[in-house]
Amino acid sequence: MSAKTHSPVGYEAARVKGWLGAHRFLLLRRVSQVFFLGLFLLGPWFGIWWVKGNLAGSLTFDTLPLTDPFVLLQSLAAGHLPELTAIFGALIVAMVYALIGGRVYCSWVCPINPVTDAASWLHRRLDLPKGWQPKRQTRFFMLGMVVAVSAVTGTIAWEFVNPVSMVHRGLIFGMGFAWSFVIGVFLFDLILARRGWCGHLCPVGAFYGLLGERSLLRVSAHNRQACDNCMDCFAVCPESQVISPALKGKTGETPLILSPDCTNCGRCIDVCAVDVFAFTHRFDDRVKNTVSQAVDAPTEHSV
Amino acid sequence: MPAKNTNKPANPDRRRFMTDTARGAAGCALAGMGLAWLARDARALPATAIRPPGALAEEDFLSACIRCGLCVRDCPYDTLKLAELGEDGMATGTPFFTARDVPCEMCDDIPCVGACPTGALDKDLDRIDDADMGVAVLIDLENCLNALGLRCDVCYRVCPLIDEAITLEQSHNPRSGHHAIFMPTVHADKCTGCGKCEKSCVLPNEAAIKVLPARIARADAAEHYRLGWEEKQPLVDELIDLPDRLPGPGTDNLEAPGGFVDGFKPSFTLPGGSAGQ
Numbered sequence: 281m282s283a284k285t286h287s288p289v290g291y292e293a294a295r296v297k298g299w300l301g302a303h304r305f306l307l308l309r310r311v312s313q314v315f316f317l318g319l320f321l322l323g324p325w326f327g328i329w330w331v332k333g334n335l336a337g338s339l340t341f342d343t344l345p346l347t348d349p350f351v352l353l354q355s356l357a358a359g360h361l362p363e364l365t366a367i368f369g370a371l372i373v374a375m376v377y378a379l380i381g382g383r384v385y386c387s388w389v390c391p392i393n394p395v396t397d398a399a400s401w402l403h404r405r406l407d408l409p410k411g412w413q414p415k416r417q418t419r420f421f422m423l424g425m426v427v428a429v430s431a432v433t434g435t436i437a438w439e440f441v442n443p444v445s446m447v448h449r450g451l452i453f454g455m456g457f458a459w460s461f462v463i464g465v466f467l468f469d470l471i472l473a474r475r476g477w478c479g480h481l482c483p484v485g486a487f488y489g490l491l492g493e494r495s496l497l498r499v500s501a502h503n504r505q506a507c508d509n510c511m512d513c514f515a516v517c518p519e520s521q522v523i524s525p526a527l528k529g530k531t532g533e534t535p536l537i538l539s540p541d542c543t544n545c546g547r548c549i550d551v552c553a554v555d556v557f558a559f560t561h562r563f564d565d566r567v568k569n570t571v572s573q574a575v576d577a578p579t580e581h582s583v
Numbered sequence: 584m585p586a587k588n589t590n591k592p593a594n595p596d597r598r599r600f601m602t603d604t605a606r607g608a609a610g611c612a613l614a615g616m617g618l619a620w621l622a623r624d625a626r627a628l629p630a631t632a633i634r635p636p637g638a639l640a641e642e643d644f645l646s647a648c649i650r651c652g653l654c655v656r657d658c659p660y661d662t663l664k665l666a667e668l669g670e671d672g673m674a675t676g677t678p679f680f681t682a683r684d685v686p687c688e689m690c691d692d693i694p695c696v697g698a699c700p701t702g703a704l705d706k707d708l709d710r711i712d713d714a715d716m717g718v719a720v721l722i723d724l725e726n727c728l729n730a731l732g733l734r735c736d737v738c739y740r741v742c743p744l745i746d747e748a749i750t751l752e753q754s755h756n757p758r759s760g761h762h763a764i765f766m767p768t769v770h771a772d773k774c775t776g777c778g779k780c781e782k783s784c785v786l787p788n789e790a791a792i793k794v795l796p797a798r799i800a801r802a803d804a805a806e807h808y809r810l811g812w813e814e815k816q817p818l819v820d821e822l823i824d825l826p827d828r829l830p831g832p833g834t835d836n837l838e839a840p841g842g843f844v845d846g847f848k849p850s851f852t853l854p855g856g857s858a859g860q
Binding site: 336365415430453455456461 | 612615622643648653656670698701
């Protein structure tokens with residue numbers, strides 16, 4: 281570890297790249313989150329009905345149907361064969377996320393992400409203990425549980441409690457007591473379990489993660505020699521377990537972050553003062569300044 | 584020996600893996616039971632919440648509705664709402680309307696059903712008059728003005744299926760002795776449950792006539808009673824069809840209804856006597 285390990289997270293990057301440069305993807309992500317929410321709010325707020333519905337199902341420009349494939353999976357498990365509109369909508373969404381990374385949904389679209397990011401930021405600021413840290417795989421148990429409960433009860437089970445759709449639908453159609461879910465997730469992540477919701481439990485994220493298992497868009501630690509072990513990327517990464525295999529890979533090992541847990545949020549690119557990380561595609565496993573031979577097919581690092 | 588084994592497992596990684604897996608599974612099973620309870624509980628729809636036209640039966644509806652709100656958006660009269668958590672007392676985010684606030688205007692093109700991407704609102708409903716959202720019930724006979732012998736008639740007048748879904752049934756008014764009571768009477772097979780009657784009931788606050796889901800408003804027919812007046816049909820087709828009159832000419836002989844034509848000879852003879860009478 282370098283001396284910089286103990287300077288505040290992102291301090292060095294902001295000094296070298298300027299504040300904007302050190303928050304590029306964070307800002308872009310916030311813009312994206314506001315944009316996707318805004319599309320849905322244009323109708324109810326300003327009467328511009330480009331997009332109707334919510335993240336569970338929507339209709340854009342009265343032609344493009346989109347459906348949340350996870351919701352549709354539960355509907356199928358519950359024993360309902362949906363009409364073609366919903367099936368097409370789900371296929372379109374699934375194909376897009378399979379291409380750009382399933383968990384891009386989590387970091388660029390999901391309305392709960394700003395909440396858990398805020399909790400995580402405050403958690404770091406207050407230097408709170410990690411708290412309860414269930415296995416990262418717990419979310420896959422949750423995923424299986426949700427599908428099973430849907431099948432047993434004949435309902436789209438997760439939608440009874442899903443904070444993501446509660447908040448999104450709430451903002452568009454009326455909140456009721458859905459704020460309690462926002463506060464609940466925030467407090468859970470802040471006090472009970474660091475990165476607990478998105479990083480360990482949320483079955484929606486688990487589903488989208490599986491969807492993007494083979495996605496094209498990837499972050500690569502292509503400049504890993506330059507790493508000075510400041511640990512800032514580990515501090516900001518919501519799924520920090522995905523970094524090591526790429527960053528600490530030996531010569532010949534791929535610098536690509538291939539774990540489907542990676543949300544492609546790009547925060548590691550932001551906070552790195554020496555620009556170790558960059559967005560690229562999954563077949564670009566070049567490492568900067570090395571005499572490494574052409575590496576064979578990228579290795580999977582399942583975590 | 585066993586004690587030593589528990590202290591030092593032969594394969595610590597495997598043991599940790601097993602414990603972690605068991606923990607995760609147990610925790611999720613616990614969460615799953617809670618979720619299942621919630622999901623079952625959500626079927627208890629409040630009586631005043633009426634589903635949109637064409638909605639599947641409640642159990643099927645909860646497996647089909649993705650709560651996208653597209654039906655709400657395409658409702659031109661802002662009748663439909665999505666249930667809000669903790670306020671509307673039903674599965675959060677599912678569509679419904681409250682007839683007393685905004686009734687269903689029964690659009691001919693049924694845009695809400697057309698908007699549904701999943702089939703939770705059944706596209707087989709092509710005539711809105713066939714909709715079955717609920718059944719109007721004249722629930723407060725003590726305050727309904729017509730039931731008191733006055734002529735309010737508003738629920739009857741506003742009914743989109745006037746004289747079919749609601750009729751005014753006349754009866755003697757025993758209070759005054761020389762007036763009639765025009766009782767608003769709902770015919771459930773015609774009533775769509777649009778709720779216009781409930782909306783327009785002139786009584787303050789609660790209406791005397793209310794739309795209720797059919798599962799609450801309707802009993803099953805009494806199978807163990809025979810309704811003689813409805814049994815005009817033979818019990819078993821063409822097997823037991825008793826004649827209304829005695830056999831013989833005249834029964835369906837239009838030339839001489841009820842009697843004999845002159846010179847009629849029956850085709851049979853009664854035993855021990857003259858030709859049959």
